[in-house]
Amino acid sequence: MIPIYLFYAVLLTSSGVPVAIAASQRSIFLLAGQSNMSGRGGVVNGTWDNYIPPESSPNLAILRLSADLNWQLATEPLHRDIDTTKACGIGPGMVFASSLLRKDSSIGVVGLVPCAVGGTNISEWAPGGELYKGLIRRAEAALEGGGKIRGLLWYQGESDTVSREDAESYKNRVQNFFLRVRADLLLPVLPIIQVALASGEGEYVEMVREAQLGMDLVNLRTVDAKGLSLESDGLHLTTPSQVSLGRMLADTFLQGQPSSITSNASRTHPRSVTNLLDSFLRCVKKPLEPFFDDQPSSPPHVLKNRD
Numbered sequence: 001m002i003p004i005y006l007f008y009a010v011l012l013t014s015s016g017v018p019v020a021i022a023a024s025q026r027s028i029f030l031l032a033g034q035s036n037m038s039g040r041g042g043v044v045n046g047t048w049d050n051y052i053p054p055e056s057s058p059n060l061a062i063l064r065l066s067a068d069l070n071w072q073l074a075t076e077p078l079h080r081d082i083d084t085t086k087a088c089g090i091g092p093g094m095v096f097a098s099s100l101l102r103k104d105s106s107i108g109v110v111g112l113v114p115c116a117v118g119g120t121n122i123s124e125w126a127p128g129g130e131l132y133k134g135l136i137r138r139a140e141a142a143l144e145g146g147g148k149i150r151g152l153l154w155y156q157g158e159s160d161t162v163s164r165e166d167a168e169s170y171k172n173r174v175q176n177f178f179l180r181v182r183a184d185l186l187l188p189v190l191p192i193i194q195v196a197l198a199s200g201e202g203e204y205v206e207m208v209r210e211a212q213l214g215m216d217l218v219n220l221r222t223v224d225a226k227g228l229s230l231e232s233d234g235l236h237l238t239t240p241s242q243v244s245l246g247r248m249l250a251d252t253f254l255q256g257q258p259s260s261i262t263s264n265a266s267r268t269h270p271r272s273v274t275n276l277l278d279s280f281l282r283c284v285k286k287p288l289e290p291f292f293d294d295q296p297s298s299p300p301h302v303l304k305n306r307d
């Protein structure tokens, strides 16, 4: 349909499965935060039940960047070689990717970059620290084979609900983290979707939650975990909750994308691009999928938190 579909390459994954990849069109997503992003769905008493919901099953169009920086067919648990000190289970990443593929045929191959580590507080993610450097290193490695970083999914905060000082500083620390990630990746308006905590162990959950819901950064959206059920440990989202969360993250991401050419594209894109599209439209009968954001000349999409 569009020329970038022509640049196909065949990659042999480490699991030996040949995967056809439109490398230049790969949509890369960074996954970071603590255990609920890493995934503990189906983990009871430190053991994963091995149940993979249909929404999280492998798909040739979903890859993951392994700990040793190779793209491979993505399978659960996504964070198994990243968050290595605890048993990993189902998280939101696979469902997020399969929902995107189902709802947006222009998304191409989805490349997931797992970076979350259980039990980590925001201070440990501060720029310059090991987690931060690991995130940037993995993001840069992900880009080497082509593609574009389309978003950061962030689910963290539980570990900052225990002390008042941490809870009070949470908003500034997270904002600083988001801004530095964007600056270091040279993606000043990188879409970020964060998850607001529904509850937590610490005394200051409400304070962290308010900080999350009240954050006002361009292209930052917040998904609320309220109403999602927890494992018997009272700490982690269950597998069905992770499935719901993955869908919510995908829907929220897609809401921030231009939905079609009939939207306000002509107002937000330079005339030359519009003219090009007009001529293109005259040649095709089928409705087009959105692809504006692959045009280098298009301006950033502006999402506002809580809009």
Ligand SMILES: *[C@@H]1O[C@H](CO)[C@@H](O)[C@H](O)[C@H]1NC(C)=O
Residues within 6 Å of the ligand: 044, 045
């Ligand atoms: C988990 O451990 C608790 C306490 O040791 C026990 O009562 C429970 O049956 C265990 N659950 C499973 C699924 O093994």
Ligand SMILES: *[C@@H]1O[C@H](CO)[C@@H](O)[C@H](O)[C@H]1NC(C)=O
Residues within 6 Å of the ligand: 121, 123, 124, 166
């Ligand atoms: C964050 O976690 C680290 C490592 O567990 C700990 O040393 C530190 O006290 C925690 N809190 C802050 C505010 O750094």
Ligand SMILES: *[C@@H]1O[C@H](CO)[C@@H](O)[C@H](O)[C@H]1NC(C)=O
Residues within 6 Å of the ligand: 034, 035, 036, 119, 157, 158, 159, 196, 197, 198, 199, 200, 201, 225, 226, 228, 235, 236, 237
């Ligand atoms: C996981 O998410 C749930 C729902 O937001 C929250 O109540 C819980 O505190 C989180 N647990 C951890 C360890 O982050």
Ligand SMILES: *[C@@H]1O[C@H](CO)[C@@H](O)[C@H](O)[C@H]1NC(C)=O
Residues within 6 Å of the ligand: 262, 263, 264
């Ligand atoms: C397009 O812009 C107009 C005027 O700002 C607005 O009323 C309308 O809702 C927009 N339509 C879409 C699809 O965004």
